[in-house]
Amino acid sequence: MxxxxxxxxxxxxxxxxxxxxxxxxxxxxxxxxxxxxxxxxxxxxxxxxxxxxxxxxxxxxxxxxxxxTGKDMKVLALVTPDKEQEAKDAGADYVGLDEYLEKIKNGWTDVDVIVTMPAIMGKLGPLGRVLGPRGLMPNPKTGTVTMDVAKAVAEVKAGKxxxxxxxxxxxxxxxxxxxxxxxxxxxxxxxxxxxxxxxxxxxxxxxxxxxxxxxxxxxxxxxxxxxxx
CATH class of the missing domain: 3.30.190.20 (Ribosomal protein L1/L10, rRNA-binding domain)
Structure with a gap:
């Protein structure tokens, strides 16, 4: 005891x-x-x-x-090249696509929130077994699947x-x-x-x-x- x-x-x-x-x-x-x-x-x-x-x-x-929350939330933005700069400007800690999809496939999940775009969700489906149990799968209902990537990243950083x-x-x-x-x-x-x-x-x-x-x-x-x- x-x-x-x-x-x-x-x-x-x-x-x-x-x-x-x-x-x-x-x-x-x-x-x-x-x-x-x-x-x-x-x-x-x-x-x-x-x-x-x-x-x-x-x-x-x-x-x-x-x-x-008092915690510095680590945000990964999985976006197409044309959205990378706005994600970075909004404060995303990691920005990219294929290289991070490969890292996640290999077990990397060192982030608190993942923000992405509707067109990319199809690529995330196969990674559900890795992301799902950790509560990291992006979801339109929580605002983490959106075309307004900058807004989503900024809101998470601000305490959403x-x-x-x-x-x-x-x-x-x-x-x-x-x-x-x-x-x-x-x-x-x-x-x-x-x-x-x-x-x-x-x-x-x-x-x-x-x-x-x-x-x-x-x-x-x-x-x-x-x-x-």
Whole structure:
């Protein structure tokens, strides 16, 4: 059994497991219970009352966080030569086509997001086994398959994230870093939750938002009151 450190004990003692915190309270408390020496990531986990196995209950979308994620997102733009310069100017970390398709085929996936054009999606199909499990396959619904490559790259760099409900009905998403102020974490969390609520599938019955937890890397999780918005 892993030994609980003094800092872990102190952090756990500050969280009342029997309390449902407001987002505002949780955002402030998270700052107190994050003890890592590095700038920890802050994540939110939302359990939804949906059955992801049914297409009409799948929840997937994008949200632009007001204050970004705090992470420098690595973007690969798979584009034709005439679009390369605009992708570079927009901040894409890697730009090209055939050479990167070959690298991906050989297992390279050292990026966070891939942006491409409709005409190129046919070439990406055979790479689904590599990209799919890592959540890297571009999708028109998330704005990563578009002719406006520059806009797509710029939005990702500015804090636009892609989220989807997993097979257990939970949406996991990064909403910032521990170095963010409590107000910035609150703004980002509210933006994501508001977006999720608007996306409630018509076919979903009963309670839609079942539970919400906020945590940072290695911190205890904080249970959030689901009566929000």
């Amino acid at each position: 892993a030994r609980v450190t003094k800092k872990q004990k102190e952090a756990r003692a500050k969280v009342d497991k029997n309390k449902l915190y407001s987002l505002e309270e949780a955002s402030a408390l998270l700052k107190e219970i994050t003890y890592t020496k590095f700038d920890a990531s802050v994540d939110i986990a939302v359990r939804l009352g949906v059955d992801p196995r049914k297409a009409n209950q799948m929840v997937r979308g994008v949200v632009s966080l007001p204050h970004g 994230i892609d989220f989807r409900v997993d097979k257990t009905g939970i949406v996991h998403a990064p909403i910032g870093k521990a170095s963010f102020s409590a107000d910035k974490l609150l703004d980002n969390a509210n933006e994501l939750l508001t977006t999720l609520i608007k996306m409630k599938p018509v076919a979903a019955k009963g309670v839609y938002v079942k539970s919400i937890f906020l945590s940072s890397t290695m911190s205890p999780s904080i249970s959030i009151d689901t009566k929000i918005g």
